[in-house]
Amino acid sequence: MVALTLPDGQVRQYYAAVSGADVAADIGPGLAKAALAIRVNGDLWDLSRDLGDDADIAIVTAKDEDAVVLDLLRHDAAHVLAEAAKELYPDIQVTIGPAISDGFYYDFSRDEPFTPEDLEAMEARMHEIVDRNEEVTREVWDRDAAIELFKSMGEHYKAEIISEIPGDEPITLYRQGEFIDLCRGPHLPSTGKLGHAFKLTKLAGAYWRGDARNEMLQRVYGTAWRNEKELKAYLHRLEEAERRDHRRLGREMDLFHFQEEAAGMAFWHPKGWTLYRTVEAYMRRTLEAAGYVEVKTPQLVDRMLWEASGHWEKFRENMYTSESEERIFALKPMNCPCHVQIFNQGVKSYRELPLRMAEFGSCHRYEPSGSLHGLMRVRGFVQDDAHIFCTEDQINSETKQFCELLTGIYRDFGFEEVQARFSDRPEVRAGTDETWDKAEGALRNAVEEAGIDYTLNPGDGAFYGPKLDFELTDAIGRQWQCGTLQVDFVLPERLDAEYTGEDGARHRPVMLHRAILGSFERFIGILVEQYAGGFPLWLAPTQVAVTTITHDGDAFASEVAERLKVAGLRVVLDTSAEKINYKVRLHSHAKVPAIIAVGKREAEDGSVSIRRLGSKEQQSLALDEAVARLSDEARAPGT
């Protein structure tokens, strides 16, 4: 006899073996129809599986927790895709096909590449398979028999996967129609349950087992949802992301461009550079207020220094080099060794610590061509870098201060949500356990006291010290890793940094490597996407457009523009012979936050009509009042 306890506490007793489907049917025909899977003592099972023992159970339907249902659905979609692919191209090998966020993929091995037409054909076949409503059955196989089966089908990848499944795990195969696949499950009871709210989205290459030394497989990506409405919402989300794409907006708003001759390095246009300088000025001000000193170090440094710092050995492949006077120089990929050189000038006393040394350091790194991505991944960039030289005892307070500085800065840029990832000691590391204890404890305390949510990343610290990585969340929920704080015991040693302590003896300082924006390029890319180009007044490259309705307003418009400029605002004056409708449209497209229109009326009474970006409303104000309000709003944080 089996006793099954439902979520509401009700206990059902069965004398014969029952499956989840049986129980659902027993409870009611509606549930039987809606049932997708069953939860058995917390684990998700197929409906067809026999429930052997007493258990707490819950029938899973489409109404259940999003993540669970969507995962089931997407995993099934991957199987249906594989079935479709096998039907259409019998010569291919299937490998793996998991559910991922927003969808699923399946990796295939095939000599001939898939074409976009193949993608359409596979999608069409998937819909057919759903309509066939094939029953999905679970089978437990003997390991060797399963390996033989897949080998006989020419599915060598599958055979390889089976042979690596731990011995104590059962080998389960799922059959739907003619298609049989190795899978942990669970699956929906039949292919019809998938429904039609899915779409194949893209073709891509992917290495077998994610290793670049292996064969490149062909990956087919798709998205799958419970219903058409959700699918549409998802596609809409993609459009929204595309609308915000900084590469597109960068061109449309005339902020920057890239070209072949300098792949991965931005050409900043006047408007983009204005934005850049605004961000830079803000950072300079904020860092100075936080007790940093700013420095500037050389771009091109002899390899001797990189050898001493250890970069030459570890990162040489990614460094640009140049030769002259029979010496090899490298464009700096980081600023830290140079900062230590400044620290090392003269004799440092403990009284000078913590020494917070900042640089807007222009760095170059050779990034693989395939990884370049607009401003987000570039080869030439400027870090908002700084190194804090301090004692071990100061790690705690410096970290805490840093966390506060960072959240304040993110907030000023409109990012409220910050998450941290805390990476502690790796297996192979420098420094004593005692020092690591101290450093880890300091970082963890600080991030907690700063009220930042954090997750643990055990063993992922740098060999020279633990670190905190900071992620901010943007307006459409995407996360970007920008800030970092790394404790370093090694570099001061390698480059022989020291200070005289209270005891008169020489000591090694600890170095905290830290950045908040990460790189200006990337951060500005994120800002563009965050605001979809519609910047708050203080950041907008052009803050006010002064437009005229008729030429009667030209003289007054010039006066208005001049007044605004004197008040420190970035203004364009548009006295062209276009109609006001056209001008409003033009400057709205340019995402100018404030459009002022002046005509005869305004010229006569010395007022202006202001229209804010995104609003259809106009506000009529006296010129003085308008200048005061706009310049007040345009004031950058900290000024």
Next chain:
RNA sequence: GCCCUCAUAGCUCAGGGGUAGAGCACCCCCUUGGUAAGGGGGAGGCCGAAAGUUCGAAUCUUUCUGAGGGCACCA
């Protein structure tokens, strides 16, 4: 770096073995119109680069470069 796709005017794109086309943007003229496109005219391209096939290549082939989507990488 690897796989797939792409590269035609400033932008978005059409065309396609017989030396190029639209809309917007740009310039000029007319229009002075009260809040998201008034009208007319003009200028603008060696069709990403190189080689090959061909009587003839923007079009076909190959290589290269760059871009897009992934994978790998990301001190």
